[in-house]
Amino acid sequence: MSREDAEAYLTQAGQCVDGDFPLLEAAIACALHEDPSRDAQQARDLGESGIEHLTHRLATESPEEALAETMAGDLAMGGDLFTYEHPDNADILSVAERRKGLPVALGIYYLHVARKCGLSVQGVDFPGHFLLRIETHEGPLALDPYSEGRVVLPSELTRRALHAGLTPNVADRLDRLMAPAPDRAVLMRLQNNIFARAVAARDFGRAERAALRRALLDPSDHRPWLDVAAAREGQGALAGALQALAQASTLDGGAALAARAHRERVRLQLN
Numbered sequence: 001m002s003r004e005d006a007e008a009y010l011t012q013a014g015q016c017v018d019g020d021f022p023l024l025e026a027a028i029a030c031a032l033h034e035d036p037s038r039d040a041q042q043a044r045d046l047g048e049s050g051i052e053h054l055t056h057r058l059a060t061e062s063p064e065e066a067l068a069e070t071m072a073g074d075l076a077m078g079g080d081l082f083t084y085e086h087p088d089n090a091d092i093l094s095v096a097e098r099r100k101g102l103p104v105a106l107g108i109y110y111l112h113v114a115r116k117c118g119l120s121v122q123g124v125d126f127p128g129h130f131l132l133r134i135e136t137h138e139g140p141l142a143l144d145p146y147s148e149g150r151v152v153l154p155s156e157l158t159r160r161a162l163h164a165g166l167t168p169n170v171a172d173r174l175d176r177l178m179a180p181a182p183d184r185a186v187l188m189r190l191q192n193n194i195f196a197r198a199v200a201a202r203d204f205g206r207a208e209r210a211a212l213r214r215a216l217l218d219p220s221d222h223r224p225w226l227d228v229a230a231a232r233e234g235q236g237a238l239a240g241a242l243q244a245l246a247q248a249s250t251l252d253g254g255a256a257l258a259a260r261a262h263r264e265r266v267r268l269q270l271n
Contacts, residue, residue: 001040006033010216018182024112026187027092027105030213034091034194034206043096050075050113063119064134064141068149071110075099079106079146090194104130104190106145111183122180125189126157127164133178142178188214195227204234215247222252 001009009029013022024047028040053074057066071077080089080100088094088101092108095101107123107130114121120135124142131152132143142152152160157177162168170176181189191214198207208231215224229244 001029001032001036003033003036006030006036007212007216010213011219014184014217014219016184018184021183023108023183023187024092026217027108027190030187030191031091031093033213034209038093040093043093046075046096047109047112047116050109051116054113054117058117058119063136064143064149064151067110067114067119067121067134068143070113071106071145072148075109077101077106077109077145078148079103085197087194087197090190090197092190102130102190102193103144103146104186104193107132108186108190110143110145110149111186123183123186124178125181125185126177127161127166129160129164130186130189131178133180140178184217188217191217195231199231199234202234204231207231208235220251222248225251 006029010026010033013026013029016022024043028043031043032038032040050070054066054070057070061069076099077095078100080086080098080102083089084102088098090102090105092105095105095109100106104123110132111121111123114134121143122133124131124133129144129146132145132149133140134143142157143149144152154174157174158172161170161177191210195207195210195214198204198210208228211224211227211231215221215228218224225244225248229241229248232238232241232244
């Protein structure tokens with residue numbers, strides 16, 4: 001898949017309704033957009049292996065136990081405890097090869113495998129640490145893909161929420177803490193992570209690609225285009241930055257004022 005092919009696929013995925021969003025394949029397309037020279041078959045094979053193991057385990061184990069044992073035990077997937085900031089932790093192809101990564105990258109595999117086996121599992125856009133929500137006969141449970149899929153108790157959810165800066169009246173609301181996130185938002189969170197790390201490293205080319213992927217995945221949102229503009233400006237591509245700012249203004253009139261001010265600042269640099 002070339003970079004152009006990846007952009008075409010992400011554009012198509014961006015048009016999907018939430019229930020039809022191809023999470024794993026879109027994540028693979030994002031990784032190939034970053035580096036088209038790689039082979040994605042290992043990543044797909046890992047998903048198929050997970051489906052086989054989980055199907056077998058569900059015959060004798062509860063859904064939450066079977067999912068955790070499949071992903072953390074059979075597939076040996078877990079959090080990278082020693083090199084958390086490594087860029088590979090946010091790349092789905094590298095995660096498949098290394099069997100470790102960020103919570104949201106691991107979560108994509110959990111979601112893919114669980115859904116293929118008929119389980120009701122969704123991402124939770126928890127502040128500071130991505131989680132999963134699995135529906136059981138006893139009610140919804142929170143799972144942490146970074147910690148071998150273990151169940152996170154309500155008291156721990158509240159503690160984490162307070163630590164992340166949420167107010168006590170919000171941190172005690174489990175319905176809000178465990179609100180399911182659309183698959184598109186899960187992949188957007190991963191791309192946001194890549195963007196933030198790239199900007200911190202002043203790798204503006206990588207930052208631009210991550211922001212562009214977000215723009216393709218959610219074509220109605222003007223904010224990724226503001227990040228595309230900032231990344232292009234960081235590379236000295238001022239004409240391209242102006243184009244991105246114009247796109248942001250077109251998508252959302254509420255962004256027009258900020259984008260216009262940003263455009264004028266960039267335009268002054270061209271003169």
